[in-house]
Amino acid sequence: MKKIGFVSLGCPKNLVDSEVMMGQLKAAGYEITNNSEEADTVVVNTCGFIESAKAESIEAILE
DSSP states (O other): OOEEEEEEOSSHHHHHHHHHHHHHHHHTTOEEESOTTTOSEEEEEOOSSSHHHHHHHHHHHHO
């Protein structure tokens, strides 16, 4: 089973969007993990409109 992790940054709407995506992926047979190291794929869900949020996203991806 493929494992997928999520990182939600930015506004509360991003968190809701991530929750919806996680539910759909779980229903499709993916295992959701909080550990990015064990995930096959990590989704970074963030705001692209606010400059500080963009910088935070880039920082999170580079980690």
